[in-house]
Amino acid sequence: MSSKSVENSIITDLGLAPEGHLKIDWVEAHMPVLNKVRKQFEAEQPFKGLKVAISLHLEAKTAYLAKVIQAGGADVTITGSNPLSTQDDVCAALVEDGVTVFAKYNPEPKEYKELMIRALETKPDLIIDDGGDLVTILHAERPELLETVRGGAEETTTGILRLKALEKEGALKFPMVAVNDAYCKYLFDNRYGTGQSVWDGINRTTNLVVAGKTVVVVGYGWCGKGVAMRAKGLGANVIVTEIDAIKAVEAYMDGFRVMPMHEAAREGDFFVTVTGNRDVITGEHYDVMKDGAILSNAGHFDVEVNKPELQARSQSVRTVRRNIEEYQLKDGRKIYLLAEGRLVNLAAGDGHPAEIMDMTFALQALSLKYVNDLHNSIGSRVVNVPYELDEQVARYKLESLGMGIDQLSEVQKSYLDSWAEH
Structure with missing residues (x-):
């Protein structure tokens, strides 16, 4: 347990952690794609020395995403994206695992907003957002906190609509990856x-x-x-x-x-x-x-x-x-x-099944690495998830299912690339 995360966090009850650990262990066992990404991150340490702030529905699957990003070297802070979806036992377990948490189940509206702001006051280098809440606070209310942010990733249709409106006005201050628009997100997670x-x-x-x-x-x-x-x-x-x-x-x-x-x-x-x-x-x-x-x-x-x-x-x-x-x-x-x-x-439920969020959160993690690697060249705009990352997640999923697919022969590739062959 990190004394820093315990001292800095605002949660309901640290004593709830044992039940939260059981929930996180369960989803970890059912998220093989994210487990492969975790091994990659543990080896490469893409976020070493960086701060990451996450605003997502704070339940077990999200908690495991936070731990995967932490495994990549990040100092992770997390807050909720809906006052009724936060699970207090999961929050407590994350604190014990060294993640700083600003979240409670069903706080008053004013406190809910304050908990989000506390997460941003850690001055993150990267963010993962849900519905554009963190981005909106940064641009509309706390612009002084923008200076450290290199970029981030957005989870939802609603968030992307807000981001594109901000981009259209020329007001977006850093690049954001539209994870919701990736094939391995909307075809499986959304549907x-x-x-x-x-x-x-x-x-x-x-x-x-x-x-x-x-x-x-x-x-x-x-x-x-x-x-x-x-x-x-x-x-x-x-x-x-x-x-x-x-x-x-x-x-x-x-x-x-x-x-x-x-x-x-x-x-x-x-x-x-x-x-x-x-x-x-x-x-x-x-x-x-x-x-x-x-x-x-x-x-x-x-x-x-x-x-x-x-x-x-x-x-x-x-x-x-x-x-x-x-x-x-x-x-x-x-x-x-x-x-x-x-x-x-x-x-009123536990959200999407673990096997579904496995693909979405693998995309989130890989997209965060992508925007961190290229933030200087991308510019302050909304960008799509590169197809290569989409395909990588799909390959990992097939591997976890014990399935394979065919590959084009060189002759087939030549045929597809030529207008003259018939």
Whole structure:
């Protein structure tokens, strides 16, 4: 145990560490890709002498990523990216392992923000962000802390949208790698990870059957595709709402009904928002929903389901089960909101499966090394994960599964490279 990490950290209870260690040990045993990256980092020490600040959903898989970066020589500080997804026992275990932690489960909003700022006050050289929170604080509130930051990596669709807006204004001060846009992230994490973990969170929270119910999936990006696919697998009748005509046609051809939200609102038993935008379920929709409709969000911020407009239509609000708030409307109907409208898969569950986050966090770790190696030449912009890193993670994954793939012969390569051969 590092006395420095114990003295500097702000957590709930160091005595919770034993249970946290068990959780971290479990995911480590199921993250073979990240284990290979760890061996690489232990040998190369790419972050030796550097400080790294991480803001992610602070549970066991994230903790293991922090330990892998620490194994690469970094002095690691970590904070949460959602007040309801932080696990106090995992925080305690990380502190015992020498990571500085500024995080607690469900702090007051002001304290939650202060804990993020404390992580940035360590003056990191590199950052890993989730939703653009660290970047926003650095640029909008604490610009004096920008001077040490070489660059970083962003985890989410929401964060990349914020980064690109900052870049468009010419205000971004360091390079950020768009990890969310990598193949080995969105094809697997967003689709299979979100699809499974959302329904894990909903099912364990509500203990209600999905089969035969109508599920409205709001947004048909990669996350929406996964949520809809798993809902169908559970026996639900699935409706998709979209603003993008191409994605709407895709949802239709995938076998789902497509309609505007004001129509879907009348039919849904379960609603899952996955847009990255705000106010996709609002007052006009509450006005026509069924008695007993269940609302949940799997986008980054708790703004997709408009809570003030739901509150304004309610005569009473009470917690009926953990992570379920019952809003009784003035006409007597009841609408249920899961996890306060925050990420249902993390606030009411354990997040994506370890084998899925194995690939995403391997990309995070390798992307952090990439931006550190080339930060002087990349410039202050948002950059994609190099295809070589994407492919490296996929190769590691195949190896862990005991699978191989074919390779092109020299003749085949020549054929593909030539316009004259036929």
